[in-house]
Amino acid sequence: MLRFTSVSVFLFSALALAVSSGYSLGALALLLGSVCLLWKRPRLELQQRDRLLLTALLTYCLVFVANMFYHGDPMREFDIPLRVLLAVPVLLLLLAYPPHPAAWWAGLAFGAIGGAALAIWQFVVQHMPRPEAATSNAIHYGNVSMLMGMLALCGLAWARTQRHRIAWYGLLIAGCLAGIFGSIISGSRGGWLALPVCVLLVAIDHAQIHGKRYIAIILSAMALLMALAYYLPHSPVHERTAAAITQVEKFNANDDKSTSIGQRFEMWNIALVLSRQHPLIGLGRNGYLEQKEALVKEGRMGPSTMNVTNAHNDYLDTLVKRGAVGVLALLLLLLCPLTMFALTLRHGTLAGRPYALSGVVLCTCYLIFGLTTSSLTLNIGIIMLVFPMVILWALQRHAQKSASTGQKVSN
Template identity: 65%
Template sequence: MLGLTSVCVFLFSALALAVNSGYSLGALVLLLASGSLLWKLPSLALQRRDYLLITVLLAYFLIFTTNMLYHGDPAREFDMPLRSLLAVPVLLLLLAYPPRPTFWWAGLSVGAIAGAAYALMQFVPDSLIRPQAATSNPIHYGNVSMLLGILALCGLDWARTQAYRYAWSSLLLAGCLAGIVGSVISGSRGGWLALPVCLIIMAVHHAKNHGRRHLAITLSLLFALLGLAYVMPHSPVQQRVATVISELEKYKNDGDVTTSVGQRLVMWDTATELVKEHLWLGMGRTGYLQQKKVMLAEGKISKLVSDYTNAHSDYLDVLVKRGITGVLALLALLLLPLVLFARTSHRGPAGARPFALAGMLLCTCYMIFGLTTSSLTLNIGIIMLVFPMVILWAMLRQQERTA
């Protein structure tokens, strides 16, 4: 079983971007394998922290599902919160049969490199067509690519303790750079916001564990990466930054809603306006879309905006559809695991810290992604949050047990 969980963990990340629904393959096999717990009955020795993580995953599922039933939302809406429920038996399986770390770190790097290669084949400088993954649009491709790159960078501390540390370090650095390159050429601006924040967290983490010189090294790397991404020939970063400024001016001066920025601002204003009358429980997906049709008929919003099924922000989308109770469930899903991982990064054994750091940055990335897009309304978005979360937690707990 250890071999199976290790291979599945590798495939989960390695196939995430370059293969159609590749992220689902490893997750599905892990879910099916978790059925073996019913007759093998391994000793799990669960701690209070494990129960807390399980509780927040179940609470997210129950609160969202109850809200959807209350509002009579379409059956396909239940598919997203269901992923947090399905992550629970996978967590129990991985706690019983923790995967080998080599498979996890290798999968991250291979996935980032394969995803960047797939996108580079589509990349045309100065083109309006943005590269994307096999199963997602450019926004979510760019976010997941950046996520894989950042998580790969967390493995450098682990690589230093391995027999082939230079080979592992090179592979992880290649995965990090590939993930960033994939994000840059996708033109997905929301993912770029995560990079400086995560590098600063990483710098503080290494400064506490290895000395202040690591803070200076990481910050220098941050500014070098940002500068290089901006000044490189045909830089998508430079072009997309210029586009943001131009579109903001058009919206401010002319009320132009034909641009990406203009449409986002209108969607955010619309969600903010609608939520006032349905503060606690929201209005559900059905109610949200019906009210947008009413506003379109009244001439309050453009046809370009009324066709979107979400508010282009996880926080506003949940607030308008699920109310304050839904927002609290979302924040718990992001913040409680963040706190659990952070405690281990400060107090845990050295072997567990790379996994704790990766868990912290996973939650941080999704908190930032959710500012400008609705990641958790898509399959790739919710799966790439809850399944890496339980994988990292299981490997962290294994390192604690063997320390």
């Protein structure tokens, strides 16, 4: 089973962006593998923190499903909480049979590189203005690409302890740069906000172990990279940043809601206004869309965003559809594992730090992504949150356990 979980974890990340619905293949393999728990019955030795993570996953799922049935929303809405629920048996499987660490780090690097290669093909050969790799949306491709690049960066601390560390350094740095490049070429501005925050987290972590000079080195490298990305000819960063500034100015001066940012501002405002009707449990998906249609008929909202099914902000979208209860469940899903990963990062063993740092980066990225788009309304968004979360948690637990018992963690 250890080989099976390792291969599945590798495929999960390696195929995520280069193959259509590739992120689902490794996840499906892990889910099918979890069936073995019914007859193998391994000793899981669940700790309090394991139960807290399970509680966060199950609470989000239960609140979502209860709200969906209360409001009579369509059954296709069940897809999102189902993905969260399916991560539970996968977590138990990985706690019992933790994957090879190399499978996780290699999968991340190859996945980011494969996604960037496909995006370059789309941009250069197919003349796609905003490449989306094998996903269905440039925004979500850009965000996931940035996420994978930042997670690959977290693996450098692990690579330092490996026999072939130079090769691992090269692969993970290539994966990091490919992930950043994929985000840049996609033109997804929301994902760019995560870059300085995540790089700072990595720099601080490395500085605590190897000295404060690492902060200066990593931040200088990031500043150079961002300058190059901005000032290169025909840079998507320069063009998209300039467009954003122009659109904000138009909105402030003329209340122009025809641009992408103007439409976002309108969707955010409408979500806030509508959330006041049922602040505790929200309107549900159908109620939200019906109220938007009514506002268009009254002339209080433009028709351009009427058929958009989300508020382009995870927090506001949850607030208007599932109310304050839903927002609390969402924050529990993000902040509970973030806190536990951070505690391990602060007090855990050296072997567990790369996975704890990755968990902090994962949750931080989603906290940032959710500010400008509804990351958790599509399968790729929710799967690329909860499945890496449980993979990293199992890897961290295994590393911590091996260190505490004096065992050698597999390389």
